[in-house]
Amino acid sequence: MLKRRLPLALLFTTSLIAVDALAAETTAFEEILVTSRKREESLQDVPDAVTVFTAQKIEDAGIKSVKNFADLTPNLNFNTTFRPGEVNITIRGITQAQGAEAPVAVVIDGVQVSHPTFINQELVDVERIEVLRGPQGSLYGRNAIGGAINIVTRQPTNELSGKVQASYGDGDDIRVLGALSGPVVEDKAFFRVSGSYRDFDGLLRNEFLGTLADPYREYIVNGNLLFTPNDRLKIDVRGHFLDSKSGSLSAEVITTAQLDEFKPLFLVRNTDLVDNREIYDFSLKVDYDFDAVTLTSITGYTKVDQNIFGDADFFPVPFLLQDLDLNVEAFTQELRLASNGEGPLRWLIGAFYQDRSVDNFLRVPFDDGTGQSTGVNFITSLDEGKSESWALFGSASYDITAALELTLGLRYEEDKRTSVDAAAAGSDAGETFKQLQPKVQLSYDWTENLQTYATYGRGFSSGGFNAFFAVGSPDRGYDKMVSDNFEIGMKGTFLEGQLIVNAAVFHIELDNQQLFFISVDPPSQNVTNIEKSHIDGAELEIVARPTDRLDINLGIGIADAVIDDFDGSGSFKNNKSPQNPEYTFNVSAQYRFPITDGMDLRAYASYLRRGGIYWDPENTLKTPSKNIVNLRLFLETDQWSIGGYVDNLTDARYPTQISANAYGPDAHVRISSPKRMYGVQGTFRF
Numbered sequence: 001m002l003k004r005r006l007p008l009a010l011l012f013t014t015s016l017i018a019v020d021a022l023a024a025e026t027t028a029f030e031e032i033l034v035t036s037r038k039r040e041e042s043l044q045d046v047p048d049a050v051t052v053f054t055a056q057k058i059e060d061a062g063i064k065s066v067k068n069f070a071d072l073t074p075n076l077n078f079n080t081t082f083r084p085g086e087v088n089i090t091i092r093g094i095t096q097a098q099g100a101e102a103p104v105a106v107v108i109d110g111v112q113v114s115h116p117t118f119i120n121q122e123l124v125d126v127e128r129i130e131v132l133r134g135p136q137g138s139l140y141g142r143n144a145i146g147g148a149i150n151i152v153t154r155q156p157t158n159e160l161s162g163k164v165q166a167s168y169g170d171g172d173d174i175r176v177l178g179a180l181s182g183p184v185v186e187d188k189a190f191f192r193v194s195g196s197y198r199d200f201d202g203l204l205r206n207e208f209l210g211t212l213a214d215p216y217r218e219y220i221v222n223g224n225l226l227f228t229p230n231d232r233l234k235i236d237v238r239g240h241f242l243d244s245k246s247g248s249l250s251a252e253v254i255t256t257a258q259l260d261e262f263k264p265l266f267l268v269r270n271t272d273l274v275d276n277r278e279i280y281d282f283s284l285k286v287d288y289d290f291d292a293v294t295l296t297s298i299t300g301y302t303k304v305d306q307n308i309f310g311d312a313d314f315f316p317v318p319f320l321l322q323d324l325d326l327n328v329e330a331f332t333q334e335l336r337l338a339s340n341g342e343g344p345l346r347w348l349i350g351a352f353y354q355d356r357s358v359d360n361f362l363r364v365p366f367d368d369g370t371g372q373s374t375g376v377n378f379i380t381s382l383d384e385g386k387s388e389s390w391a392l393f394g395s396a397s398y399d400i401t402a403a404l405e406l407t408l409g410l411r412y413e414e415d416k417r418t419s420v421d422a423a424a425a426g427s428d429a430g431e432t433f434k435q436l437q438p439k440v441q442l443s444y445d446w447t448e449n450l451q452t453y454a455t456y457g458r459g460f461s462s463g464g465f466n467a468f469f470a471v472g473s474p475d476r477g478y479d480k481m482v483s484d485n486f487e488i489g490m491k492g493t494f495l496e497g498q499l500i501v502n503a504a505v506f507h508i509e510l511d512n513q514q515l516f517f518i519s520v521d522p523p524s525q526n527v528t529n530i531e532k533s534h535i536d537g538a539e540l541e542i543v544a545r546p547t548d549r550l551d552i553n554l555g556i557g558i559a560d561a562v563i564d565d566f567d568g569s570g571s572f573k574n575n576k577s578p579q580n581p582e583y584t585f586n587v588s589a590q591y592r593f594p595i596t597d598g599m600d601l602r603a604y605a606s607y608l609r610r611g612g613i614y615w616d617p618e619n620t621l622k623t624p625s626k627n628i629v630n631l632r633l634f635l636e637t638d639q640w641s642i643g644g645y646v647d648n649l650t651d652a653r654y655p656t657q658i659s660a661n662a663y664g665p666d667a668h669v670r671i672s673s674p675k676r677m678y679g680v681q682g683t684f685r686f
Contacts, residue, residue: 027548028497036130036150037395038139038348039338044491047405047443047453048136049504049539051076051555053129055154059683060590060604062632062645063129064122066149071608071628072586073131074539074557076147079656080120080671087120088579088657091146092133092506093535093559094483095579097516097527101461103481105136105144108151109238111283111300112140114330114356118279118302121242124220125179125194127154133539134506135457135485137437138409141352141391145459145483153238156190156226157181162686169645169679171212172201184225192224203675204250208268208316218244232289240281248273251314252670253663259623262653262672270318271371273310279303293337300332311371314669318367320378330356344399351392352413358385362467381469382422387462389415395439403446409439409457419465419476427468433480435460449493459483461514466526478527479512500543508535515578515617518662518669530617532564533577549592557584563617572617578660582611582625595635602643604632616660621668626654634681642682651676 032043032052043052051073053063063069066087070078077090081098089096094103096116106113113119123129129151136144160182167175179194197219202212220242227235252266280303288295305327312322336350362381365373393411400406414434421427437460443453463480470476489504512529537559544552561577576582588606595601608628615621629650634643657671 026496026498026545029500029543029545034128034130034150035152036132036148038336039346044449044451044493044500047407047441047451047455047489047491049133049487049489049502051131051133051541053131055127058123058126058129060602060632061588061606062604062630062647062681066119066121066123068123069129069131072553072555072588072606073133074541074555074584074586075133075537075559076131076557077581077584077610081657086116089116089119090580092508092537092557093561093577093580094146094481094508094510094513095515095577097514099466099516099525100464100478100514100527101143103143103146103461105140105142105148106151107140107148108281109153109236109283110285110296110298110334111281111302111332112334112354114300114302114332114354115304115328115358117277117304117306117326117328118281121279122196122198122218122220123151124177124196124222125154125192126151128152134455134487134504135437135439135459135483137413137435137457137459138393138411138439139348139395141393141411141437142389142413142415142433142435143461145461145481153222153224154179154181154192154194156192156224158183158187158190163683165681165683167679167681170677171203172199173677173679174199175681188228190226192226193222195219195221202247203677204265204267204672206250206267206269206272207264208270209272211272212247213250213267213269213272214247216244216246218242218246234285234287236283236285236287238281238283238285240279242277242279244275244277246275246277248275248308248310250672252672253314254668254670255666256621256668259621259655259658259668259670265672266670267672268316269311269314270316271311271321271367273308273322275306275308277304277306289340291340293339296334296336296338298332298334298336300330302328302330302332304328311367312364318369318371321365321367321371321373323363323365323373325359325361327359327361328356330354345396346398347394347396349394351390353390354387356387356389358387359383360385360467362469379469380423381467383465383467384420384422385465386418387415389413389462403444405443405445407439407441407443409437409441411437413437413460415462417462417464419468421468424468429465429468429476431463431477433460433462435480435482450490451492452490453488455485455487455489457485457487459485463512463514464527470526478514479529481514481529482511484509498545500541502541503539505538506536508537510534513577516659518659530563530566530577531568533562534564535559535561535577549594551590552588554587555585559583566617572619575617575619576614578614578616581613583609584611585609599635599637602632602634602636602641604634606630610654613655615655615658615668618660621658621660623655623658626652628652639686640682640684642680644678644680646676646678648674648676 067078133147136148162180165177177196181192200216202214204214206213283300308324312320338348364379391413395409397407416432418430439457441455461481487506542554566572590604593601659669662669
């Protein structure tokens, strides 16, 4: 018996020696600092499910948009919608209705994005992206019902530095990006400017006109001034401008049998759509250190002007056009007072105010046969929406023992909303949405490198109003969405910092989930509510560095979203909630091959799989699971890099949005995903 066990014992002992030897030769992951709880902390010390993309990871993975990092985050899904400037966001099974708020708060350099149309932009000169999953309402307020995305751009530097990057890809896709930073007054005042330009001819063809339907031209300019007149005061001034012109997204009318057919597309418009968008964004952040506490003021102003013009019936016969003007203007102000130091009690209190106007002017004129308006409108809707909101909030963490931490958070928020159609008398509507958002959390450090936590939190997203023309009555509102969230998680660091394993399981009770639908009889684009639903899910993230040259990332997300009662009648009970992937899976690996001293060949590959999606509450319309493979191969030094990339190697196609039965029974409107794209890219740093 001893002889039989000896080989196993030797194998086990040899394996342990090999692991120890590997650990000795491998560099641990560097500590990542985040500000997800509005104070700087180590990522592995934060008792929340957080995925972080550092500047290096953003560069390595070729992340250029919100969709790129969403693909690498468990239970997060970003898809383009019927309006090119917007995305549809699903997080942990909570979906976004077009025209309603996103189920996740998006914060850029401390300023919360005021409207979904600001989210879908190219990411330029970004230092870090933090994706928090789970309710974050106590700190981030309404719309953080499913989580928060904290985007931090690069800070100005005290030494002159810069970067230039250019790429050329399929579809004559030309991109140029640059950044320059340095001192204005050494150690006291600093600047940073950055910008990007993209000119893309497109890849999706209008089969009727024989033209490319998805061209894109965009330029972005960012400016940042940072003042540190003394050790206590920091003043951060930022400005951002975007100008884009694109072919509007490729809406097609299909049957259920054609749901997974993409070659050729069913894109047969007699007039292509054109989308023009301008974004203006300014912010001022002031921090003052009073030793025991820090006072922070964040002021933001954002504005977008957008126009979409083109076909409205999506068929070759000249019939209807659409002419949409979307104008959003918002002012935000936040004040926070936070404790300093490393004592057992850490606290933060604050106040928030936002004043926002949204003008959504839609005209649907008859086509004169040449793609121009006859001057007679089938639909005229001049909706003027207002939102004035305020909140008081606070959060405190207390070390009950050296290992046990209790966190309590609370936010009270009011959002007063009104809507009136300037073209229709008696269309005034208004309501104030109020919500208390508590959070209770216990975390326990079993060792220096192993933490578990349990959390309860409530989140909400404001209700709103559908266009008057679609309903024809002042009683046209949809209700606020409220969630109760329960979560248990763990965060662990093993093998001398070379292996990180984070996991969570959660249960969400959801009231009044918001759902978007389109109808042509009568013509309407509406948001409605699913009265009761629940979501059970789990997440696993593994980050490993087996050797100094090999990094592996894995993420799995499961979100089982189920309707309990659609409208109070028990309708669709136990059906799956629409627009939610059943699961997400991503794995990526990167290896650096040494070429010479100081030069590497870097190979990166990622595999993404998104589970099937139901698009209607009846569960009659479902798209299958899809696989996406991305590859990158670059020759690099500390100063420059050059190489090539392929996105969606197998040319997998899937719908990014479907409105079920929008044109009648078995006549659905679909938006198609991008095709395979490839190109070359070079970067120079100084």
